[in-house]
Amino acid sequence: MTGNHLIRTENLVKTYPMGLSQITALNNVSLVFGAGEFSGLVGPSGSGKTTLLNIIGSLDSPTSGGAEVLGRRIEKLSHREAAELRNHSIGFIFQTFNLLPVYTAYENVEFPLLLLKTPAGQRKKMVMEALEWVGLADRGRSRPSQLSGGESQRIAIARAMVKRPPLLLADEPTANLDAENSHHILQTMEKLNRELGTSFLFATHDEKVIGYLRRKITLVDGRVAKDETFPSPAGKGV
Amino acid sequence: MTILRLALRNIIGTGIRAWLNALIISIGLVAATWNQGLVSGMDEQAAQASQAIEYGGGQFWHERYDPYDPLTLEDAHAPLPPALQELVDNKKATAILVVQGSIYPHGRMRSLLLKGIDPGQGILNFATASLADNAAAELPILIGERMARAIGLTSGEVITLRWREPRGAFNAQDATVTHIMKTTVSTIDNNQVWLPLAKLQAMARLPGQATLVVLAPGTPPPGSLPGWIFRDSDYLMRDLRELVKTKSYGRVVFLIIFLSLGMLAIFDTQVLAIFRRRREIGTLVALGFTRGQVIRLFTLEGALHGVLAVILGALYGLPLLWLQARAGFAVPAGTEDMGISIGERIYPVYSAGLTFSIILIAMVVTTIVSIMPTRRIARLKPTDALRGRMS
Ligand SMILES: Nc1ncnc2c1ncn2[C@@H]1O[C@H](COP(=O)(O)OP(=O)(O)OP(=O)(O)O)[C@@H](O)[C@H]1O
Ligand SMILES: [Mg+2]
Numbered sequence: 001m002t003g004n005h006l007i008r009t010e011n012l013v014k015t016y017p018m019g020l021s022q023i024t025a026l027n028n029v030s031l032v033f034g035a036g037e038f039s040g041l042v043g044p045s046g047s048g049k050t051t052l053l054n055i056i057g058s059l060d061s062p063t064s065g066g067a068e069v070l071g072r073r074i075e076k077l078s079h080r081e082a083a084e085l086r087n088h089s090i091g092f093i094f095q096t097f098n099l100l101p102v103y104t105a106y107e108n109v110e111f112p113l114l115l116l117k118t119p120a121g122q123r124k125k126m127v128m129e130a131l132e133w134v135g136l137a138d139r140g141r142s143r144p145s146q147l148s149g150g151e152s153q154r155i156a157i158a159r160a161m162v163k164r165p166p167l168l169l170a171d172e173p174t175a176n177l178d179a180e181n182s183h184h185i186l187q188t189m190e191k192l193n194r195e196l197g198t199s200f201l202f203a204t205h206d207e208k209v210i211g212y213l214r215r216k217i218t219l220v221d222g223r224v225a226k227d228e229t230f231p232s233p234a235g236k237g238v
Numbered sequence: 239m240t241i242l243r244l245a246l247r248n249i250i251g252t253g254i255r256a257w258l259n260a261l262i263i264s265i266g267l268v269a270a271t272w273n274q275g276l277v278s279g280m281d282e283q284a285a286q287a288s289q290a291i292e293y294g295g296g297q298f299w300h301e302r303y304d305p306y307d308p309l310t311l312e313d314a315h316a317p318l319p320p321a322l323q324e325l326v327d328n329k330k331a332t333a334i335l336v337v338q339g340s341i342y343p344h345g346r347m348r349s350l351l352l353k354g355i356d357p358g359q360g361i362l363n364f365a366t367a368s369l370a371d372n373a374a375a376e377l378p379i380l381i382g383e384r385m386a387r388a389i390g391l392t393s394g395e396v397i398t399l400r401w402r403e404p405r406g407a408f409n410a411q412d413a414t415v416t417h418i419m420k421t422t423v424s425t426i427d428n429n430q431v432w433l434p435l436a437k438l439q440a441m442a443r444l445p446g447q448a449t450l451v452v453l454a455p456g457t458p459p460p461g462s463l464p465g466w467i468f469r470d471s472d473y474l475m476r477d478l479r480e481l482v483k484t485k486s487y488g489r490v491v492f493l494i495i496f497l498s499l500g501m502l503a504i505f506d507t508q509v510l511a512i513f514r515r516r517r518e519i520g521t522l523v524a525l526g527f528t529r530g531q532v533i534r535l536f537t538l539e540g541a542l543h544g545v546l547a548v549i550l551g552a553l554y555g556l557p558l559l560w561l562q563a564r565a566g567f568a569v570p571a572g573t574e575d576m577g578i579s580i581g582e583r584i585y586p587v588y589s590a591g592l593t594f595s596i597i598l599i600a601m602v603v604t605t606i607v608s609i610m611p612t613r614r615i616a617r618l619k620p621t622d623a624l625r626g627r628m629s
Contacts, residue, residue, distance in 0.1 A: 051621075054624075057524065059520075059524060059620045059621050060619070060620075060621045079528055079529055080528050083523070083526050083527060083528040084526065086523075086525065087525065087526025088526070092521075092524040094524075094624065096517065096626075098518070098521040098524075100244070100521070101518075102244075102247040102248050103247065111240075112525055112526065114240040114243075115525065115526050115527070116526075
């Protein structure tokens, strides 16, 4: 690893077979992300945002090129190693929240710690803390079906953050939320980014999200079209 | 542990569907257990009845005697060796002479066995005493209900018995039916008539001779007797056991039908669950589950149906089976001639081993059908799963 970069992609290419021809979802993407960033992949639909996020999250593998994530070569990881990397070091947030429906909010947040075999006493403390981060310490007993969209996404953030991963990947986290809830969760994430130093990487075309970004990478047809950084979040409160 | 906990929660969260699947399997389990109990009960009752009524505490057979080959009967008799005679004199054994004969009910010849037994014997529990009633007839005979029905005889009627003497001469004598006995043991009923031993010995010109000697239960058999073979209870019961076994095979059908239905339901549930919960599968992978763990989770969920089935089956099955064992099962009319001696009520006897094997089979099969659909998970890409697509 050179420098303090968290993620480095090198000439990432991802193609999908499509009948006789193929779709190029990512075309020679080379990017470097450092610790503590609050960055976003933006661009039109189908530009490859989700694909890049998934490869960085070791949920998908590149067709060619490579990526180093937290010191691991993504393209060389076995299924088990990839699972371990996600389990220990990467938090995911999805557009559709994806809480486990049979578990309470508390148990959803606790789940990653169970996988990590965190001792019970410590686990309880960490879960309560995570619930406090997102302002839902009193909703631990609720089922996902009893939570509003905004609350669900905040529980999902707590679940992703409870193990304090160095990297959090969020794919369209606000797409199913209204403006107020969107700002709420974005403020929560920004706060966690500041306080815990977690690096956030979004995939989004939501202007509200873009307003919070300190770095905006624009993808067009699978290529990096623009890579802009802002000393302070550009359009906060847009 | 995490997987088991999640599996439990998921299956409980499925609600009525899981219990319905479990119910179907549990019916198979309970029915199969009940059935096995019935067969064992039948077996035991038949064994007890046969012992009391036919086999006693073992038998000495004349070495030529083969109950399945009537042609051997001509030579299968001999005077009793002193050791056996002593037992007979002490009422510890009773001798039976078997001679081939025939009758002509309604003008049609019918071969049968003439069996002579001491009317005063107290070893086999059937109505031989009725043969002592010499006043009623010169030659009294005792037949079973089935035989009476087969040849259309009623008590008090007279029929002509024919038999062959040594050296080939045929002889005949009229006999009076003094008693028709109702017995569960068809092998002392079908195709045979019982008459006083002494009379049969005289008729066949075989004084003092017998074909077999039945020992009283608990009587130690004398050592080897040349010309005679000792058949212990196990040997005598062998055919009976085989018969019960073959009869029980047909009934495994219960288990098979309900298990298959249950398996189909579980398979279906699994396929559906994997399809419906593909986003959840993607989420679990994103949270750090390996594919193997996801497969284990779904397999476990499927297999837990088997556990639910056992719990459910125990809830309603145990009282039901217990009641059956106490009250007995009334044998439906018409099953009486199936060749096994069964009483009018069968009291099921359950064996822990059999019940356990039934449960084990159900569990194993449930697990297998639960694993099969999870092959889809192995092919499912997490990225597709998260998009809610199947790959
Ligand atoms: N499994 C797949 N099979 C075939 N093509 C795919 C697959 N996944 C993605 N693609 C294609 O790859 C391209 C990039 O998709 P991707 O989902 O990364 O876009 P995106 O930028 O996230 O779009 P959106 O803003 O709509 O979410 C698209 O053209 C898409 O159709
Ligand atoms: Mg996308």
